[in-house]
Amino acid sequence: MNFRQKNVLLILLACFPFGLIAQAQKKKSKVVTDPVFSAFSYKGNDAIYTDNPLKADEFYNPILQGCYPDPSITKKGNDYYLVNSSFSMFPGVPIFHSNDLVNWKQIGHVLDRRSQLKVDSAGISAGIYAPDIKYNPGNETFYMITTQIASGIGNMVVKTKDPLKGWSDPKKLNFDGIDPSIFFDDNGKAYITHNDAPDRGKTLYNGHRVIKIWEYDLQNDQVIPGTDKIIVDGGVDITQKPIWIEGPHLYKKNGKYYLMCAEGGTGGWHSEVIFVSDSPTGPFKPAPSNPILTQRHFPKDRKDKVDWAGHADLVEGPDGKYYGVFLGIRPNNQDRVNAGRETFMLPVDWSGEFPVFENGLIPMRPKLKVPKGTERKWEQGGYFQNGNFTFNEDFSKDTLDFRWIGVRGPREEFIAKTKDGLIIKPSERNIKSNKVTSTLFHRQQHNAFEAAFTLKYAPRSATDMAGLVCYQSERFNYVFGITRKGTEDFLVLAKTNKGETTVVASVKIDTGKPVRLQVVANHDEYRFNYSTDGTNFQNLGGTVSGDVLSTNVAGGFTGSLIGLYATTGNDIQPQ
Template identity: 75%
Template sequence: MKISAKALKMTGIFRCSILFATLLCSRTDAQKVSPVKNQPVFTQFSYQGKDRIYQEHPLKPGEFYTPILQGCYPDPSITRKGNDYYLVNSSFSMVPGVPIFHSNDLVNWKQIGHVLDRPSQLKVENAGISAGIYAPDIKYNPYNNTFYMITTQIAGGIGNMVVKTQDPAKGWSDPIKLKFDGIDPALFFDDNGKAYLVHNDAPPKGQELYNGHRVIKLWEYDLAKDEVIPGSDKIIVNGGVDITQKPIWIEGPHLYKKNGRYYLMCAEGGTGGWHSEVIFVSDSPKGPFIPANNNPILTQRYFPKDRANKVDWAGHADLVEGPGGKYYGVFLGVRPNDKNRVNTGRETFMLPVDWSGEFPVFENGLVPLKPAAKMPAGTTNFNGQNGFLPNGNFSFTDDLTAAKLDFRWIGVRGARENFITGTKEGVRITPFPVTIKATTPTSTLFCRQQHASFEAAVSLKYLPQSEKELAGIVCYQKESFNYVFGITRKGNDLYIVLERTQNGKSTVLGSEKLGAGALRLKVAAEGDAYSFSYALDGQNFINLGGTVSGDILSTDIAGGFTGALIGLYATAANDILIP
């Protein structure tokens, strides 16, 4: 999900990230300690989406659901090589970084891995949850048969960087640092073999006219050296579509060529309720770029806030030519819950694009977005079958015994391989001596919350030996906003406990004494109403703590740019005090 400079300044993340860059080390304290012998085993994980919109809008023939990637998959970028389409997303401080997906038809997608899957590529060990990797751009260059992924890594002192490969499924190079300021870089390869780079930047020093005034810069790019050509930078958009109207946060640029002309598409208005997508045209990649008369070409900002089945914040888009020459666009949007809060984060949507005229326009992108769109002609929607990703109210189960876990399982700030061990019984987690409130890697295996209403459950085999040991489920927006639901010890007794942490202040909402034995934990949500329960027989669940609000799992309350995560958690430094 594209992080606007506005949002960065509002939250202070940009400044904090610079401090993080000076504080990073190659290994965290949690990774240096000796392994804890008492390790919980998690198995039989299940997840079920229960959103009403999918119950009320079953797919019709020729349709696919959008968002195509539900949950925190923001800032999509897409490229094509022949009949192979590749899509990437922002990943912030999630590890591995930059999930990458493949499709042959734009409807059926498989995740083939992550672009940044090695420590040498990703330096987010001490980064804030909303620092790290912003707005990746993926482009295929047919002139050297190479894929490029360029992004801004706000961590580790890296900044703007590019990695490349000739096969996205077989790994990517180490980062090449790029010497320019600003964020949101994107590459463009012209049909004469020349390469250019566009990005968001601040206006020249002393020329900022108002808060939110940004510019789009273009550089010539040296493909042989993988660097911008010094002195070639030029401002090609100042402010936005009409600077007299003081447009804010022009960003997320992408450059295209069609019928001999150059099109520059950008996000404008910030990543919140005024978000939109705008388009410019020029006879040269260096401009001047003239805005379309019908801007914006995509937005949801003009509609009633209380509309049913609301999709909001649409923007930060990228275009690709699809089957039969028909264009499609991917973009981010959010689906607020019943309290108008954003828990699932910025998701990846897709719409057909009408480019029969001079400028592209997202089809039905200027009316309230619907849950389904028309598929490319001749396409079959497998929707979760044949190994493809599911959409709508999907469910999945994972016994967590596979030698290689599903790509949906991730770490935050640290690789999952640092604390998990696969066994025939399930995943064994080595507890770190830090809690979920730490700003260093924790021993937590995460997946994304992908529905406003859902159930997730897992079986846990664990016998804590002290009050410092705890294992269970977390619902996590960030280190200072989360729920912990797990088993620990007080004296000679075992307890199940539920803790809520808001803005760093923790409150125990409930605890119950338990006997030793098998335990199954469940979290369920109906929009903003969350509940936590446990079963000793695997079937008859007992609620703990009543119904609680999911407010702290929303970006509205917690801030930042990520969606809520569900985690399988263990710690050797438990600080929850049983009443």
């Protein structure tokens, strides 16, 4: 080896270690540690439940608390199945099972694949509207028919022989309008009814809608062209200009056909009305005593108010008596709707010609008697909880509880299980995006509640954030998260109203150890707290209003969601 070669070798040996170190440091600087969430807890504290304890033969109403609106129900033998609207939540259309109408278990979601649910760029209140579930004994098949307000799908149907084994991909149905439902007659024929606009040029006033019926081809799963017919124009009495006749369901009893619909819009004038005919295609005559269910006539300041009752469906119970499920709200003490539209139930008296919801025309009460021969089993575990329950999640099970949802896309695409908790891989999109975000949601199910989880996270830049979000929509929410400014980490509370974000408060925080984040709500008052020792909490930002988490302010059709959130697209900066 000559002198020149030796010098080159010495230079390479001298430089090589430093080159490796520099390369390793450069690589390390690009690594962003994904946040780890653990020890989630949700606890309800509504006074209505402490003031009205249950007796052995009672259960609480609503039967599904939180954002579970537009219920539809069917039965096969002793098995009852109930579904709800889910809008842009993913998976979509939660489905529940019961053998007695009292004890319910969520068995999954009807729409749990991207091939079924295309809401990846939809607003939170778009997506799935008013699903209808029915069992056809003629071919032993369950049908779920709905309107998907996204991706040009419109009205659609999916099927299964067994709701526990998944559902087919959607079949697009060739008609306009919303709120379709399917009816199977005992002669083998099938029909679809739905809400639609009046014929061209015949709209008389704002909110004027009609109910149409089509014959349905069971072999090809499609309406039969040319069979459509308007069977209700406007509502019970068009001279009174009724608005938003919708949510139709067709039934047959004692040789007559009954058409039950919502009327008055899904707000303070909401109600349920009934019509009768000798034929499924009409003409339909309204009952003389409509509405058969409403809460619109009572003082606004009544105690323990339930309101907006309507959008109902009927089923025969295990005791041979009819029951109706329907949506309603329980506003907070500022008359704001944060928990969303919930699923209620009432017994139905159908001893006369027309069904009537028992106690559905007086201020609703928080408790019901269980059907004869039934016992309440909530306390045994495994059933959907009611009242002031506590739900704990340590994320140790192989699969997530069905109550956990994403928005616009599958939760499985951004989560991973570890021995330390649940990793959420941050999305480049933040919570204000109308695309898929990395946020795992639990519904707000009480007006007074507390929710908390432990977060292990060290942000690397100002665009990194992870934490808690209270979410009414992409334009109305609170974010309570950890981010970075310069060389220091901060916990920030920010409020987004109409898409504009304001920082409420921020504080420096040590991310060398886990932080526990908590939200405590008492009706309209929300407080965001944190703990660095897991026990002693400090408040950040004082008491703030939950106004942006209400449909009164945010609009739309959903209830508030509590989210575990991570992003690399953060735009919230500490003060």
